Amino acid sequence: MATPIKETPILKGKDAKNFLKAKEKVAQQKPDPKELERVRAAFKTLNALLK
Amino acid sequence: MEFSGTRLIKLSSDTIIKPFDCGDQDLNDFLINDAINYQKELMAITYLLESKDFTIAFFSLMNDKITIQEAANNKFWNRFRRNIPNAKRISSYPSVKIGRLAVNNKFKGLKFGNLIIDYIKGVFLENVASACKYITVDAYNTTLDFYVKNGFNYLVDTAENQNAKTRLMFFDLKSLK
Numbered sequence: 199m200a201t202p203i204k205e206t207p208i209l210k211g212k213d214a215k216n217f218l219k220a221k222e223k224v225a226q227q228k229p230d231p232k233e234l235e236r237v238r239a240a241f242k243t244l245n246a247l248l249k
Numbered sequence: 250m251e252f253s254g255t256r257l258i259k260l261s262s263d264t265i266i267k268p269f270d271c272g273d274q275d276l277n278d279f280l281i282n283d284a285i286n287y288q289k290e291l292m293a294i295t296y297l298l299e300s301k302d303f304t305i306a307f308f309s310l311m312n313d314k315i316t317i318q319e320a321a322n323n324k325f326w327n328r329f330r331r332n333i334p335n336a337k338r339i340s341s342y343p344s345v346k347i348g349r350l351a352v353n354n355k356f357k358g359l360k361f362g363n364l365i366i367d368y369i370k371g372v373f374l375e376n377v378a379s380a381c382k383y384i385t386v387d388a389y390n391t392t393l394d395f396y397v398k399n400g401f402n403y404l405v406d407t408a409e410n411q412n413a414k415t416r417l418m419f420f421d422l423k424s425l426k
Contacts, residue, residue, distance in 0.1 A: 200279035203293065203348035204387040204415055206313050206404070213405050214317045217419075220402050224421040233400075234425050240364050241371025247257040247298070 250359060255305065260284055260295040267297075269304035271351040273389065275414075279349050280307050287311075293348045298361065306352040306361045308369070313346035313385050315404070315419065344383035344419070345373055366399045374425055384420040393418075400424065 209217050258264065262285060269280055280295070284307070287293035293311040297304050317340040347369060352361045373381040385404065388396050393416060401418040410416055 200275045200283050201414055203287075203309070203311070203346070204413075204417060206315060206344070206346065206385055206417060208316045208318050209404070210318045213407070214319070216406065217315070217317065217404065221421065221423075224424045227424060229425050237367045237371045237374060237425060240367030241375055243252065244257050244298070244364065244368040245371075247252060247255055249256045249258050 250361075250364070254301045255298065257296055257298050260288060260297055260307075262289075264297070267299050267302060267304045269307070269351075269353050270355075272354050273351065273391070276349060276351040276389070279309075280304075280351070284309060284349075287348070295349075298365070303353055303355060305356045306350070306365060308350040308365055309348040310369070311346045311348050313344040313383075314341050315344050315383055315385065316341040342382045343380055344385050345369070345381050347384065347386040350386070362395060363399065366396075370420070370422065370425065374422055382422055384422065386418050386420075387415045388418050389415050 260266075266280065270277060284293070284295040287309065288295060293309040295307055295309040298306045319340055347366075350362065350365060369384060373384065384401075386396060386401060388401070390413075396418050399420070401420045404417040404419045
């Protein structure tokens with residue numbers, strides 16, 4: 199049997215603070231148009247291959 | 250990237266898995282022996298990207314959530330909560346987890362891993378039946394740089410976690426909205 203997929207734990211203390219700081223940072227940023235375009239293109243490409 | 254003859258399929262008990270070797274016995278073992286069991290138990294769905302002759306890559310997805318235990322009456326927490334109406338103050342965020350993702354050695358260096366990550370971001374950005382804010386991943390230690398380059402951050406940073414075979418990471422889909 200392969201290594202089981204790890205469960206996501208409840209975040210506490212430092213991990214919780216780091217997570218919320220990252221969340222706040224993202225909320226203040228604007229999306230990168232190039233990344234968004236790449237993501238949409240990948241979605242379109244693989245979705246067309248989905249059987 | 251050439252996609253002629255390539256297809257993306259959902260693993261089922263009838264699927265004949267085409268030859269696959271990503272160089273990691275544990276990941277190979279997951280695909281051959283465990284993926285279908287996760288699926289039967291409704292724990293994870295595995296998708297195969299395959300060419301005419303080979304399994305190019307596979308990835309397994311499962312629902313997840315990121316939950317935060319907040320300390321009571323703490324200025325730090327209040328700072329983050331002050332702009333959120335009382336009714337919306339939740340400490341769990343809906344997520345989807347990439348349980349496993351691996352690319353066949355024969356197709357390494359062709360950016361299939363990046364394509365799949367972008368596809369998963371796209372699926373939950375463009376085409377969802379329910380809301381999802383984060384993508385989490387149980388990443389093998391050998392692939393951490395790959396996920397960092399794809400915008401993922403570490404979710405748990407304890408010494409115990411740093412030395413584990415896999416590490417939990419997350420990507421905020423809001424960064425694309």
